[in-house]
Amino acid sequence: MFRYRTRGRSLATRGAKPARTQAQVSKTVKVNGDARVLAICVDSMSLDFARAHLGRLPALRTLLTADGALKELTSPADRLTASVWVSFATGAQPGAHGHYYPFQWDQEAMAFSRVSSPDWRARLPVEPFWHDLARRGVKTVAFDPGTPNDAASAPHTEIINWSYQSSGAASASDPALLAELRRRFGRRPIGKEVPVPKTLAQSRRIRDDLIRSIEAKAEAALWLMAREDWRFFLTAFYEIHRAGHNLLVVGGDFGSEADPDALLAVYEAQDRALGRILEGAADANTTVIFFSLHGMEPNRAQDHFLAPLLARLSGAWVAHREGAPAPARPENLMARLRAAVPAHIQYSLAYLLGEHVQDWVVNRALTGGADWSRTPVFRYASGGEGYLRLNIKGRERQGCLDRDEVPGFVTWLKERLCEIRLPDSGGPLVRAIYDARDLYPGERAEYLPDLIIDYAPDEPAHAISSPAIGRLDAHLDTGRGGNHCGAAFMIVAGPGRTHAATAEVRDIHDMRTFIESLLFDQSCAARAAAESMPARSDA
Known part of the structure; x- marks a missing residue:
């Protein structure tokens, strides 16, 4: 069962330490x-x-x-x-x-930031x-x-x-x-x-x-x-x-x-x-x-498909909810620019640009062009894993989903994701989808992804398709063999x-x-x- 906290309750827990890190243990244990x-x-x-x-x-x-x-x-x-x-x-x-992850979601800023920053250290000590x-x-x-x-x-x-x-x-x-x-x-x-x-x-x-x-x-x-x-x-x-x-x-x-x-x-x-x-x-x-x-x-990463497939599924959901076709999502210019810049130039720029500039680029690539009022779900920053966040009103500063919409949307989303196939083999893209709070309950579970996708293919795919998203062609371009x-x-x-x-x-x-x-x-x-x-x- 999917559970979430409102923004107010979330803020109230900031700065609290997990029980295990503050364990009260007798100091008389023999060294x-x-x-x-x-x-x-x-x-x-x-x-x-x-x-x-x-x-x-x-x-x-x-x-x-x-x-x-x-x-x-x-x-x-x-x-x-x-x-x-x-x-x-x-x-x-x-x-x-x-x-x-080292780069986590801030629901107040509607952006990602490093957990090593002073703000995050205070929030999640x-x-x-x-x-x-x-x-x-x-x-x-x-x-x-x-x-x-x-x-x-x-x-x-x-x-x-x-x-x-x-x-x-x-x-x-x-x-x-x-x-x-x-x-x-x-x-x-x-x-x-x-x-x-x-x-x-x-x-x-x-x-x-x-x-x-x-x-x-x-x-x-x-x-x-x-x-x-x-x-x-x-x-x-x-x-x-x-x-x-x-x-x-x-x-x-x-x-x-x-x-x-x-x-x-x-x-x-x-x-x-x-x-x-x-x-x-x-x-x-x-x-x-x-x-x-x-x-x-x-x-086995498949996250090169996540942004376009979530955009198409979000558009389909919003169109169903509003009874009219959703307007076209503005193009994510930063993501397009990153895809267009040759790898050797990106390699050189990474050594020249400071960390703050790199973080800004990553944020824009992940969230640029988002109309949050029509974005019910989005991807988290990750190392190739399928991490999804629901954009819930009262939790995210610019939420999309009403509370009573969440269970129905999650069911619909899981069904659509499990329909996706690899055209070449006919095999599924998704083996399973987990609710993170069921896997890892706890007082800070709200900071984790809401949903975790377990991908089925043994290596990155080049194309996927389903009735809801049509066909998508993409190539994993991280250079990571492992x-x-x-x-x-x-x-x-x-x-x-x-x-x-x-x-x-x-x-x-x-x-x-x-x-x-x-x-x-x-x-x-x-x-x-x-x-x-x-x-x-x-x-």
């Missing part, structure tokens, strides 16, 4: 001696790809075959791919924390569990976690967005430390990603740049590990993520040109870095957790490998209680039970 935890995330690593090339990845092979306990985990990335870091950091599902660890006396270093909080307020050593997949300003608990890091290892080694098709020469530069970026991150991590006194050290690499998007060679025409071994070369560089870090951390007290919060697979999937995992090595709590980790949001169990003498189940109890009052 587990000299236990240390080194958590290394390699973002979006494909475990299947790595397993297929273990002969070229000796450090990972040792972890998998000798030293480590492997746990394959579930993750919200099978529906909300970019929600994983906040889910891991808070130990909560997306409906509780409200984060699904994120307090990672390692902040609580630090307050409880665990000396902590968090180096480039993929969370949108401001590191300046962290109660421990923290650096955010130094060399991260998404763009944005770096922040640190100690500005002098960030300045020293930049002086030693570079300002942003990973650089920017530009989602356009790459030539072979561009892909080779990306490969070489990512290898250098991995080396810089490894050197910086080792420097911080030696410089700081720590019991919990978290770091993350994003180069495998970037490489999976751009260097995965696929059979279709939607990927970028790349050498057959380009992706493996980046995995080999990551493996060398892993070996160096493991060697630098080896001692009897340190548990190593090597993990990825989601995976990578050949791209995209995300929900295949998460962790490998535990060292003394924590045989900890009883290891067996209790099934999803990425369980990793919070697992890490706390290693640092404090308490099982995952006991800690989760303690967190679920209401706070006691001594008054």
